[in-house]
């Protein structure tokens with residue numbers, strides 16, 4: 280049986296995690312975290328939710344999508360802090376991912392040099408609008424999808 284110190288209200292979770300209550304409700308609705316309900320219908324979270332939320336923040340900062348975060352959380356325990364082995368595997372994966380993102384950003388930055396003083400943002404000429412000439416691939420969707428996949432960040436809930 281959990282003591283009163285072991286459970287947190289959504290306001291306490293928000294204060295301690297730095298997430299908004301709406302973000303916490305969102306992650307609960309997405310089943311990345313869970314809560315029980317009091318007889319009055321109020322959420323109560325186990326203290327371990329703070330670890331999961333910290334993990335979600337770190338993963339989002341690395342650029343993982345919601346589905347990727349869900350998959351990663353599937354490997355982690357729900358009722359204890361991740362072990363050194365857990366973090367070792369995750370940090371190795373994320374290190375490689377960050378290297379790829381850095382390289383993609385460097386390519387984007389290098390292309391930006393030709394844009395200085397221009398402003399055309401042409402899909403034909405501008406390597407910043409159309410990095411690596413992705414627009415030439417007719418299978419690609421238009422717009423922001425021209426960004427290298429690793430630099431697309433559709434998931435921004437805080």
Ligand code: FES
Pocket residue numbers: 393394395397398399400401404405406407408
């Ligand atoms: S803005 Fe013209 S080439 Fe990039």
